[in-house]
Amino acid sequence: MAASCCAAIIRASRNSLVRIPCLVQRNIGAIHTNSALLSIKNSELDQFQLGVRVRSKQWDRYNEIVYPPLEEGQTPRPAEITHVRFNVKYSPEKLWYIACMVRGMSIDEAIKQVSFYKRQGCVHIKEVLLEAQEMAVRDHNVEFKSNLWIADSFTEKGEVVKGLRKHRSLRYGIVHYRYSHYFVRLREGKPPKHYYPPPLTGHEKMEEYIRDMRARRIAFGL
């Protein structure tokens, strides 16, 4: 696919590099016919709005689960809010590092860290976290906006637009302009002490060793 694209473009750009439209066709210019949707705000229910993917198939549906009223004696269920942003102009592998950093932090700590971390993807993550926090208080009956922590935070590969980079003579390299999807789930309460299982203490390691040793058996023995 790259070769066929290259051949046509190389012919065009033999003398000088010419500005070539996006290799992946996007009807962004033809939005005016759909602009009537701007007046209808109920389009929040649609998955696609003006060519922008807004609602996910499954991640947002977690927000629609309704649990039955709590009976006396039941422990209160912590509120959970999912949020997503599609097609963030940032590589998913790079965004993954920031998403990982934010996991298991309280929402205030996460926003603080992400505000001062020197990466471009942080801007997007901060916006998503603030949006999710606002949604939690407004729509999901969360009382204190600071009483949230990040239970899930991950990225997915979004769109990839392929461009070209000229090397010496007729050699071309493919350049990938990557987009990511960022998913986050906030949960009410204090963040846990350990998000990932903590490393075993010496005592625990010893117990494990002893347990494994004692579990040895002779197969097919008497």
Added chain:
Amino acid sequence: MALSLAKLTRTNNKVLVQGFDAINIVRKGAPVIFQQQIARFPSSKHYEPKFRELRRKKFLKINLPDYQKLRTERDLPADEARMNMKKEGRLPPRTFQERPVNISCTTSVFEPFIPPEGDGKSSMLSTEGAKDRLTALQMKGKSRLELRKIRKYEEGFDIKEFAHTAQDILLQAQYLLQNVEENEDQLHDLVTEKAYPEMTFGLWNKTLRWKFIESVEPPRSVHVRTTDMLSKTNIYAQITVRMHTRQILALYDRFGKLMYGSEHLIKDVLEYVVFESHIADTYGKWRIHGKIIPDWMPPREPLIKTYRKPVFEEIPDEEEIKNEQKPEEITPASSGPSLAAA
């Protein structure tokens, strides 16, 4: 020699670190030898800025789709969106000229009933007050005239019996509200299109529990009005029914936590519910059209959770704006010291 960050970038992320040279101290007059260590910092820039332009030309210029811009455009208010479209030379959207008109109900409560103050409060003291209240609740002249109109279209319409059927309609509708998704069709039979969103707004993703205990006073029809739409014979009738009942209301959020009300506390509720029917239609049904909440009614209980009070910008009255404009015209004359005083 500590270099600042700004200096670092200018020197292409190279830091000249002064190394310690013991020889300098011993040999005076000898040439000073500095150990220079070049420390490089990670950067996406090439270490030689000289050929930046040529290097940039190697990359094919591509118009990447800007989803962030589309996201912000989507959320803009209408006038700002229009300004943006003008700048870009895009045509305005075609206005949706076909608006669906609903003829099955009117859009508001016409000539609403003004409930007398102090209604619903029992006072053992004055019998005169009680008499006044009773007379206030009786139907007055215009209501009786309108009632005659209704009797033309509906034979054998008994206003007193209607009050009881109205209460039944209300109770049934409230019970159905507990599961809006399942009972949507039945609810539309009992509630007009105008009142339906008012009743069901915000009930998605929540659990509602409502119970009717008993009625404190029998329901009374208190107010009758008719209106016409499009033509004089196309008449709609609205009857306000006063109901004094004891109810239980509890609203739970998505996670089963109590948001409002209580399942154990019974409350005395005084309601003035407006019922509407398209009486010109032979199959017109009496449905809930709205509720009248008088100003003197004690406010509802707040939500159980604490929340921030929303801060709204004060909307200046038209009179205030005019008053602001007038003094501006007068001030130029009185700005400086008046000649008369001098």
